[in-house]
Amino acid sequence: MNAYDAFSLPTGLDKAWRLVRDELAPCPGRGGATLRYVLGSAVIIVNSMALQVPFLTLALIALFFAMQDNYTLSRKLTFLGLVAATVTIALSILLIKYTIEFPLLRILGAGLIAFGGIFLLRTSRPLAPAGFLLAFGVTYAQSLVDIINNGETLTRLMLWVQVCGLHVAGVVILITFLFPSTRAAYQLKVELGLALDDVIGQLEARRSGAASLLSLDAVERSVTRNQRLAAFAAMDDPDWSRDRGRHLARIATVERLHLAASHWIDSHPAMPDVGEAQTLANLIRACRDLQSYLAQSLDPGARMGDPGDQAFRLEVDLAGGQDAVLREMAGALKALAESETAPAAIDPPAQEPLFRPDAFSNPAHLKFALRTVLAAMACYVLYTAVDWPGIHTAMLTCIILAIPPLGMSSLGGIAHKGLVRVLGAGLGSALALLATVFIQPRLDGITGLLAMILPVIALAGWITAGSSKSNYVGRQMMFTYALALLGRFTLTPDIPEIRDRIVGILLGVAVYLAMAMFVWPDRERESLRHTLGRLARSLAALVRAGQGWGVPGVRAVDRSRTECWSLLRQSRDLQARVALEPSLEDSPGIANDDLHAGFAQAQEILRAADWLQVQLGQADLDHGPGTEKDLEGVREGAACQLDRLAERIERGPESSFLPEPQGFPMDAPRAGDPLATLRTLHLHIAQLGACLRAVAPQPGKAS
Numbered sequence: 001m002n003a004y005d006a007f008s009l010p011t012g013l014d015k016a017w018r019l020v021r022d023e024l025a026p027c028p029g030r031g032g033a034t035l036r037y038v039l040g041s042a043v044i045i046v047n048s049m050a051l052q053v054p055f056l057t058l059a060l061i062a063l064f065f066a067m068q069d070n071y072t073l074s075r076k077l078t079f080l081g082l083v084a085a086t087v088t089i090a091l092s093i094l095l096i097k098y099t100i101e102f103p104l105l106r107i108l109g110a111g112l113i114a115f116g117g118i119f120l121l122r123t124s125r126p127l128a129p130a131g132f133l134l135a136f137g138v139t140y141a142q143s144l145v146d147i148i149n150n151g152e153t154l155t156r157l158m159l160w161v162q163v164c165g166l167h168v169a170g171v172v173i174l175i176t177f178l179f180p181s182t183r184a185a186y187q188l189k190v191e192l193g194l195a196l197d198d199v200i201g202q203l204e205a206r207r208s209g210a211a212s213l214l215s216l217d218a219v220e221r222s223v224t225r226n227q228r229l230a231a232f233a234a235m236d237d238p239d240w241s242r243d244r245g246r247h248l249a250r251i252a253t254v255e256r257l258h259l260a261a262s263h264w265i266d267s268h269p270a271m272p273d274v275g276e277a278q279t280l281a282n283l284i285r286a287c288r289d290l291q292s293y294l295a296q297s298l299d300p301g302a303r304m305g306d307p308g309d310q311a312f313r314l315e316v317d318l319a320g321g322q323d324a325v326l327r328e329m330a331g332a333l334k335a336l337a338e339s340e341t342a343p344a345a346i347d348p349p350a351q352e353p354l355f356r357p358d359a360f361s362n363p364a365h366l367k368f369a370l371r372t373v374l375a376a377m378a379c380y381v382l383y384t385a386v387d388w389p390g391i392h393t394a395m396l397t398c399i400i401l402a403i404p405p406l407g408m409s410s411l412g413g414i415a416h417k418g419l420v421r422v423l424g425a426g427l428g429s430a431l432a433l434l435a436t437v438f439i440q441p442r443l444d445g446i447t448g449l450l451a452m453i454l455p456v457i458a459l460a461g462w463i464t465a466g467s468s469k470s471n472y473v474g475r476q477m478m479f480t481y482a483l484a485l486l487g488r489f490t491l492t493p494d495i496p497e498i499r500d501r502i503v504g505i506l507l508g509v510a511v512y513l514a515m516a517m518f519v520w521p522d523r524e525r526e527s528l529r530h531t532l533g534r535l536a537r538s539l540a541a542l543v544r545a546g547q548g549w550g551v552p553g554v555r556a557v558d559r560s561r562t563e564c565w566s567l568l569r570q571s572r573d574l575q576a577r578v579a580l581e582p583s584l585e586d587s588p589g590i591a592n593d594d595l596h597a598g599f600a601q602a603q604e605i606l607r608a609a610d611w612l613q614v615q616l617g618q619a620d621l622d623h624g625p626g627t628e629k630d631l632e633g634v635r636e637g638a639a640c641q642l643d644r645l646a647e648r649i650e651r652g653p654e655s656s657f658l659p660e661p662q663g664f665p666m667d668a669p670r671a672g673d674p675l676a677t678l679r680t681l682h683l684h685i686a687q688l689g690a691c692l693r694a695v696a697p698q699p700g701k702a703s
Contacts, residue, residue: 023470030465037461055164057483062168071182072236084130085165088137110142118369123359143392184232189298202261207280209271216603223565252558253336260328328614367520372402375515390500397508410524412577418509424476432484528574535567536646540639542609598691608681615674
């Protein structure tokens with residue numbers, strides 16, 4: 001028993017503690033990302049201090065936004081940011097030149113440009129960073145006019161921003177280029193290696209008769225991350241893109257092995273006999289060979305001679321043993337060895353459109369941009385009326401809160417970003433206050449300054465390199481801390497700056513959240529409902545996939561399985577945002593424990609459907625007394641249940657939510673028989689329907 005188990009916390013504190021512990025836990029690549037943040041920040045601080053380049057804090061926050069976890073995304077954001085910054089500075093200078101004597105025209109002009117930037121942020125995923133920079137930069141520039149009412153000084157400051165941007169761009173590109181771990185192919189190699197470690201661990205446990213330790217959550221995280229990294233790798237390396245078919249086959253093989261290993265989660269193995277032990281040893285050796293092969297073939301810049309020569313090392317004798325999981329693993333490895341010599345042609349990845357399909361037809365985008373600008377202008381009026389220009393960050397907060405989480409600027413996403421922004425600003429301000437009072441008066445020189453700044457930047461970098469739930473906390477903490485301590489080229493304490501920033505952030509969050517709740521609110525409840533419906537239909541497609549088998553059937557199963565994992569991840573992300581949507585009504589919630597249980601049931605359906613495909617694909621496996629007609633009938637019944645579930649989630653009444661499983665030709669199918677798997681599948685579908693009952697529209701209400 002550890003120290004944590006020695007006492008119990010209240011439920012709320014226990015959940016908070018577990019959340020913090022999970023968000024700060026080490027994960028692959030997190031240490032390297034933290035090192036890059038610290039190294040880049042140190043270079044920028046030293047250069048800016050030595051050359052007295054202004055906007056040091058702006059350079060640091062730009063570094064934290066531009067330096068992503070892979071080189072491709074960092075390069076893309078840096079280039080797009082430089083272009084957007086140049087356009088923004090030009091527009092800001094023109095706006096200040098012609099409207100500095102006319103405050104009303106200046107505010108209206110800045111609002112119009114910000115409106116265009118927010119509209120771009122909302123409707124164009126490729127150009128979203130440029131839209132944000134345009135709106136943020138123009139808003140920030142016009143807020144400076146009230147503090148520095150001198151056109152020449154403001155123009156010089158705007159030009160220094162361009163120098164600052166070039167400085168950051170050079171540092172980001174150089175550091176990410178020098179670290180091989182920032183390459184998407186390298187990260188994919190690491191991720192696939194970790195998945196194979198799980199598989200080998202399962203095989204070792206099976207050989208020793210130990211219990212399984214692999215969870216479906218680990219499989220889900222691995223699959224969704226592999227999809228993302230494969231897309232970035234194709235963007236980064238033309239050679240990787242040309243061999244995309246072969247690479248996708250390798251990824252699918254690892255995912256197939258990973259999911260196959262998860263079928264031992266609920267089993268209680270006995271010690272294997274001699275034949276099965278030999279099969280396990282052969283599979284362990286083959287998986288280790290596959291790890292070595294992937295480490296070479298996915299290495300950035302590596303060029304294999306003859307892929308077939310390398311692939312044949314995976315083709316070992318795996319005959320023997322009647323365990324279906326072992327046979328599935330052997331089949332996956334054999335299929336990969338065959339595909340390496342003659343990979344099937346695959347269509348190139350579809351190009352992402354510049355704008356969303358409904359960009360110019362859906363009025364919600366215009367309403368969102370207008371609402372954001374109105375919230376920013378309301379903050380401007382408030383801090384101008386009380387003559388408190390130090391809290392001008394309230395207006396900038398409104399622009400920052402408009403950044404869409406995962407492509408959708410919803411009420412729940414806004415509430416989440418507001419919460420993490422306040423939390424990050426509070427942590428940064430508290431650390432800055434402690435450093436200002438107790439550390440800063442005792443420092444002298446750049447060495448002492450770096451000793452005070454870099455540890456906090458390392459902590460902020462560690463948080464930033466985490467999940468999307470909390471990474472903005474790190475960026476905001478670093479920015480608030482740096483603004484208080486690096487706003488000038490001296491070690492003079494600036495406590496009022498800390499106070500003003502906190503007040504401005506709180507005001508901006510309150511104003512923008514109020515506007516988001518009462519002025520054209522964007523709620524994602526219906527989006528969650530439709531995504532869950534798509535998930536149910538995708539699970540039905542997985543149940544039906546593989547008919548006829550052969551290579552086309554295997555590929556159909558792989559595609560359906562990947563789509564199911566992706567939709568399950570999307571549903572989880574949507575649910576997390578819907579849970580944060582504030583509401584003044586006592587409407588039935590859909591962000592409850594039942595929905596979390598529904599996600600677990602969806603995982604089990606996916607696993608059962610995959611296991612069914614494994615059993616049906618092994619032609620020589622004894623299917624028991626049930627005929628093929630019986631199997632197909634019950635199988636189609638399960639798929640139809642999922643289709644009806646999808647329809648009722650999207651638009652059906654709650655009554656008669658899901659029929660009981662019917663159509664089994666026998667009451668007690670044998671263990672290991674496909675009919676037993678189908679019965680389990682039907683039961684999980686019924687439980688999923690019960691869990692998602694709260695998601696279905698109420699009788700008499702429109703969807």
